[in-house]
Amino acid sequence: MLPRRELFPNVIEMNYQARRRLGCCVYLVGDTKEWLLVDIGYADTTDEIIELIRQMDFPLANCKYLIATHADVDHIQGFKRAKELLPNAESVGHEECLTLLAAGDRVRTYAEVSAQGISIDLPAIKIDRAIADGDVLTVGDFTLETWHTPGHTHSQLAFRMGNLLFSGDNIYRDGCVGHIDAHHGSDIPAFIDSLKRIQASDIEWLLPSHGPSFRKEKGLLQKAIDRLDRYQHMADFGTCAIDWPLLDEWEAEIIKGTLPK
Numbered sequence: 067m068l069p070r071r072e073l074f075p076n077v078i079e080m081n082y083q084a085r086r087r088l089g090c091c092v093y094l095v096g097d098t099k100e101w102l103l104v105d106i107g108y109a110d111t112t113d114e115i116i117e118l119i120r121q122m123d124f125p126l127a128n129c130k131y132l133i134a135t136h137a138d139v140d141h142i143q144g145f146k147r148a149k150e151l152l153p154n155a156e157s158v159g160h161e162e163c164l165t166l167l168a169a170g171d172r173v174r175t176y177a178e179v180s181a182q183g184i185s186i187d188l189p190a191i192k193i194d195r196a197i198a199d200g201d202v203l204t205v206g207d208f209t210l211e212t213w214h215t216p217g218h219t220h221s222q223l224a225f226r227m228g229n230l231l232f233s234g235d236n237i238y239r240d241g242c243v244g245h246i247d248a249h250h251g252s253d254i255p256a257f258i259d260s261l262k263r264i265q266a267s268d269i270e271w272l273l274p275s276h277g278p279s280f281r282k283e284k285g286l287l288q289k290a291i292d293r294l295d296r297y298q299h300m301a302d303f304g305t306c307a308i309d310w311p312l313l314d315e316w317e318a319e320i321i322k323g324t325l326p327k
């Protein structure tokens with residue numbers, strides 16, 4: 067049997083487990099009797115990840131849930147293959163995640179970013195069931211509470227287990243947040259509310275969808291909240307900004323007849 071490298075009791079992250087970067091974070095939660103996966107990543111690593119799980123003696127038939135934190139292709143492209151290998155797993159995600167994947171929406175899943183020449187295969191993926199804020203997923207003795215944390219995308223979910231939060235693309239260890247992009251369905255005011263919710267909670271550890279797990283610090287979250295707050299009023303953020311105060315100032319100046327000095 068391959069030794070298990072738990073990050074926290076009954077939590078294994080597959081990049082940490084493999085001791086190399088495979089892609090987005092893939093969390094295995096539970097024990098050999100019943101377990102679940104949070105995301106699976108790209109299809110080209112799915113077989114390897116599931117083989118590692120098998121070598122750690124987790125029976126593949128005992129995977130109860132395959133969770134999509136949201137519909138982005140780098141998190142879910144391997145779902146089709148994973149469902150074949152994990153016959154009893156029910157796939158779950160936010161209602162909008164189901165809709166985007168059922169429709170094969172290539173833009174809002176980041177499969178297609180034509181301006182950057184990005185065009186990635188998005189297989190037809192059917193997520194079995196929609197879950198919403200407050201829904202609880204149970205594997206053996208463990209419970210994950212669903213948090214709807216929109217902002218990066220409307221379908222973004224996070225999952226609380228005790229003092230841990232599988233925090234998706236809400237915030238990373240360096241204080242960066244998931245892409246803000248109107249074409250992807252990002253919403254800055256909603257993003258700020260999601261970060262405030264995480265900040266106000268008694269969660270102690272954040273287990274993000276990219277990069278290392280880290281201790282939740284109010285200051286780090288506050289810096290991100292303040293930055294996003296400024297973005298709301300900056301032209302830099304184009305279609306995601308809610309206003310641009312310079313144009314109001316300029317309007318007042320032209321009405322008054324103020325000239326450049």
Ligand SMILES: [Zn+2]
Binds near residue numbers: 090235244275276
């Ligand atoms: Zn992501």
